[in-house]
Each structure stands twice: as structure tokens, then as C-alpha cells.
Amino acid sequence: MAIVPPPGRDLLQQVRAGFVMQGTSYSRWCSERGILRSSATQALLGSWNGPKAQRLRAEIVRASGLQSEAA
Numbered sequence: 796m797a798i799v800p801p802p803g804r805d806l807l808q809q810v811r812a813g814f815v816m817q818g819t820s821y822s823r824w825c826s827e828r829g830i831l832r833s834s835a836t837q838a839l840l841g842s843w844n845g846p847k848a849q850r851l852r853a854e855i856v857r858a859s860g861l862q863s864e865a866a
Contacts, residue, residue: 799853800861802841806852810839813859824858 800806811821825832830851837843838852856862 799849799856802839802844802852804840806856807836807839809861810855810859813861817860821855821859824855 800809814821814824821835822832825835834843835851835855838848839855
């Protein structure tokens with residue numbers, strides 16, 4: 796199983812940059828999947844940190860390109 800970086804402001808900024816480098820945005824990715832951006836942000840910052848938030852954080856990190864699924 797891949798290790799997800801710890802939550803925090805740095806992770807949020809890296810995720811946003813990863814989506815921009817792919818020609819999209821963090822907001823668009825959330826919207827296309829029906830995920831509230833505020834919930835995703837709380838998961839990335841760690842203020843929402845239960846099992847569901849941890850799964851969402853891992854999914855966002857993979858989708859942003861910070862971590863491959865094989866990592």
C-alpha cells in the first residue's frame with residue numbers, strides 16, 4: 796500500500812500544483828466527481844482525518860500525480 800504524505804498546507808499546495816500541471820484544477824476534479832471541495836480541503840489539511848477522509852486524501856494525491864498507484 797502506498798504511503799500518503801501527511802496532511803497540511805504543503806500537501807494542499809502540492810495537490811493544486813499537480814492538477815495544474817495536468818491542465819486541470821483541484822476544484823474541477825472535485826466538481827467532476829461530486830466531491831465538495833471544502834470536504835476535500837479538510838481531508839488534505841487534516842482537520843477531517845477519519846478513515847473516509849484518509850481514503851479521499853489518498854485518492855486526491857494519486858489523481859494529482861504526486862504519487863503513482865504503484866508507489
